[in-house]
Amino acid sequence: PTIFVDEVGITLGNIADAASGAITPTLRIGVTGLSRAGKTIFITALIHNLLSGATLPGFQAMTQGRLIGAQLTEHPDNATPRFAYENHLAALLGTPPTWPESTRRISQVRLTLRYQSDRWLKNRMGLSTLNLDIVDYPGEWLLDLPLLSKSFRQWSDEALDLAQRPNREEEATPFLEALKATDTMAQADETAAETLALAFTQYLRASKQDARALSTLPPGRFLMPGDLEGSPALTFAPLPKPSHAPRSNSLYAMLERRFEAYKTVVIRPFFRDHFARLDRQIVLVDALRALNAGPEAVSDLENALTSVLACYRQGRVNPISRILNRRIDKILFAATKADLLHHTSHAKLEAILNRLVMNATRRARFAGAQTQSLAIAAIRATREGRIKDNGDTLDTIIGTPEQGQVLGDTTYDGETEIALFPGDLPDSPESLFKTDESTPELNFLRFLPPTDLQRSETGEPIFPNIRLDRAIDYLIGDKLQ
Ligand code: GDP
Known part of the structure; x- marks a missing residue:
């Protein structure tokens, strides 16, 4: 289901031809994070948004009307499994929708983007093409x-x-x-x-x-x-x-x-063969799961992220610096599943993420990479609401918890929609690391994927998201100039 605006006279065939040419620039983006951080969902949502012509307001090449179209094209590397996009999408669009199988090994997929440059000279030479190679691999391997x-x-x-x-x-x-x-x-x-x-x-x-x-x-x-x-x-x-x-x-x-x-x-x-060839990297972090589990898990997650990103450490003592040529120029840290919180808490979630990746960021910047942190939900499973509780108004999220999720005395049946106040994130991320301080009561449940999806102009179902557009813009926007 590819949409191509044909007013500029391109056909799908042209794109495939262009993609096979050696001159087409290629941007290799690594998507990583520890198990269940949200890699599969992020990649599936990213591809689906680009293919289906969803509106992504924060993605400038799209809002400026310069992105002409995207298509999945054949990947030249036959030795690496292909990311099972179609299967994952089918699960999310099933009746009922289910979350797809998570990442268990490395896989990759190539998207070919056709766009109009905003640079005068490049534009004079016609439409431009960019191969976007997305490489999914377990953060554990780092x-x-x-x-x-x-x-x-x-x-x-x-x-x-x-x-x-x-x-x-x-x-x-x-x-x-x-x-x-x-x-x-x-x-x-x-x-x-x-x-x-x-x-x-x-x-x-x-x-x-x-x-x-x-x-x-x-x-x-x-x-x-x-x-x-x-x-x-x-x-x-x-x-x-x-x-x-x-x-x-x-x-x-x-x-x-x-x-x-x-x-x-x-x-x-x-x-x-894989890591050293990446140009950019997005590191997905499920901070909320660690917050649910308490201070030990939070410090542990921080340590894991610091070790995962130790690969950006410079210096001759590091044996890998001979293998890596430090090509990665941008790293995006994303706290996933932000839809498990009301939007009024997203700034706090970003502050927590910044604290968790503080050491990692320092290393990455030192090695010459730009970094940014965002709280995102690649596929939003909840909406927002408000409830009154003893005279207080509480900001809630509304959705259907997965079957078997437990909160207090309730075990959810996978069918009942609830409004949940997940708790207040602390103002200072530091308190999350301390065992002695009274840890705030936080309850993050797993929710079923969204149903009743809206449709794009071309009739494609569109998954709601939070700041996925900003993530895409950061990762590829400047390459579409
Ligand atoms: P990974 O491939 O192991 O990194 O993880 P997945 O992408 O498979 O995500 C693991 C689980 O997290 C999914 O099965 C969903 O339950 C949940 N999840 C991932 N992304 C989102 C999101 O944007 N919103 C919500 N609510 N849940 C998500």
Whole structure:
């Protein structure tokens, strides 16, 4: 369903031709964020808005009438899976609509945009074309970058130190018990390696469960294996310091070799073949889920974001600076699901986001990239309302919580629409990090996707959004000049 305004005399065929020409400029945008941050929804909504001719008031190339059209075109890179746009859209437009499957591995998709430049000379040469390559990948994979400069011993010490901290006790105990029961100096044994790797993976995954929302320790593929699930490169775990030098046929030596293999066959190729080729990056952050879970989860999210963005650190000490040529010139940080709050709280959400990415931003700017923060909802699942409560007027959001969502004594059935006052975000983001301060009562529920969509002039259903237009303008606007 592509719309092309034909008044300028282009046909769809022309666009495909132009796209295949070597001269068409290409902008590669990475979309990342930790699991369930909203990557799939963001990309699906972005493509759908551009294809369907939705009105995007904050996207200047569109409001100035210079964007002629967009089309999905074939991607030249056959080695990377294609982003399953059509399936995701079908889920969102289904009866009833459902949220599509989330990102589990890297994928990409190419959109070709046709536009009229606002520069006199370029304009004289006719319409311009831009290939927009969108690369979706799990933010967890970025956590692996620091591993490149660590030995197995260093990484093991750090990982075990974290696993032994009191706040992780509940999740880590089975893994630590499994370690105790294993003789790592004994002859290497695949079953023992698998048992340890499984216990370690389960500990990492358990730390991320909804209620705890402790994010995210490397190795990234243990959480998001992509196509590597079960492969030997993922069958290792951190081990305690051996009392004497391990023999080369010991379990210890085998896991150490696998850690090194993970660096060579998993981490390096990802950074070299994908990350290093990005021009721009949007980092999606589900701050609200961390706020729901409390101060520990908030500090943890901040740490994870700082490590995720450590890839922007400069300097010769960083082994990756040889791989990365620091091409990324713009990074957009977006707090997703802003529709779970009334718009009067969006400024506070942006302040929280700024605080969460403060360290990351500093690094990125130092490395020469521009950054911006926005609170967005790529697909808005709620509307706004007001209720009176004991004489107070409360700003609410209205929508249908997903089946099984619980608030107080109520378990929602997935059919009943409610008006919810999710609570007040604090004025100062700092208080969210403190355990001693009375944390504000916040309730963010998951809502079903919107129904009864409005239609564009061409009859396409249009998803409501919050500031998606501003995000698109920041990411690609200047390339359409
Ligand atoms: P990712 O691909 O793992 O980063 O995450 P998804 O894009 O699949 O999003 C995870 C879940 O977050 C979705 O299934 C939705 O429930 C929710 N979600 C994502 N974007 C939005 C949004 O803009 N508004 C609302 N209300 N929920 C969203």
